[in-house]
Amino acid sequence: MEINQIQKLLETFNITLTPKMVDDFSLYSDLLAEWNEKFNLTALHKDEFMEKHFYDSLLLIRTHSFAEQRVLDVGTGAGFPGLPLKIVFPELDLFLVEPTTKRCTFLEEVVNRLNLKKVTIINKRAEELDHSFREGFDVVVARAVAQLPIILELTIPYVKVDGIFIALKGPSGDDEVEDSKHALKTLSAKLVKSDKAYLPSDNSLRLNLVFLKLKATSDKYPRNYALIKRKPL
Numbered sequence: 001m002e003i004n005q006i007q008k009l010l011e012t013f014n015i016t017l018t019p020k021m022v023d024d025f026s027l028y029s030d031l032l033a034e035w036n037e038k039f040n041l042t043a044l045h046k047d048e049f050m051e052k053h054f055y056d057s058l059l060l061i062r063t064h065s066f067a068e069q070r071v072l073d074v075g076t077g078a079g080f081p082g083l084p085l086k087i088v089f090p091e092l093d094l095f096l097v098e099p100t101t102k103r104c105t106f107l108e109e110v111v112n113r114l115n116l117k118k119v120t121i122i123n124k125r126a127e128e129l130d131h132s133f134r135e136g137f138d139v140v141v142a143r144a145v146a147q148l149p150i151i152l153e154l155t156i157p158y159v160k161v162d163g164i165f166i167a168l169k170g171p172s173g174d175d176e177v178e179d180s181k182h183a184l185k186t187l188s189a190k191l192v193k194s195d196k197a198y199l200p201s202d203n204s205l206r207l208n209l210v211f212l213k214l215k216a217t218s219d220k221y222p223r224n225y226a227l228i229k230r231k232p233l
Helices: 003-011 019-039 046-062 082-088 101-113 148-158 173-178 181-187 225-230
Strands: 070-074 093-097 119-122 137-143 159-169 189-198 205-213
Touching (some): 019 101, 046 082, 046 137, 046 159, 070 082, 082 093, 101 119, 148 159, 148 173, 148 205, 148 225, 159 173, 173 205, 181 189
Parallel strands (some): 070 093, 070 137, 093 119, 137 159
Antiparallel strands (some): 189 205
16 A cells, blocks of 8 residues: 555545655654564564554544544554554644553654654553543544453543543454443443444455443443453453
């Protein structure tokens, strides 16, 4: 995939890639390829980054307008979907949560080299975030982190009341929603949108699930991760 296919996606929403954005995506791709040789940040080859990391992340604009939002990306890994969104929406106040130190070091390099402002990198697990983060974000996102009942407990506590959580899922997404009914009831959230899209190269399904937070979350959530994993909601 070439950058012009990303431009076509964005033009659908009246968003134009500036020369800096194009340069940023190119440099991000180069840095990811360089660091991947040492730290195995992604299983994908560089030729796949544009489509299966950048384009995939930007499909989120089909579900929500991210302009001037405070966004938390849980389990961001090598920066997805948060950093592609930040490149396109530079006014975002972005927080990247990643428990692996080497990945956080990579994220710091990308942020510095691309001269991105208002990006906070947090080297912690989601359930270990400071209490001040609770119900502090307009949008929380998570891509390829865990099964939906688990990731709901790790994200919904940090969403503002009337804010949203977006889970980036694949073909299993609908089944995971069925398995999440108790979690959604417990955490006072509901599914409000399910956006299906297909990647151009192989027609693989991407399912982005948007959940609305209805009321404040009990302080007992999120629980310790070992307990969340052993006894999902």
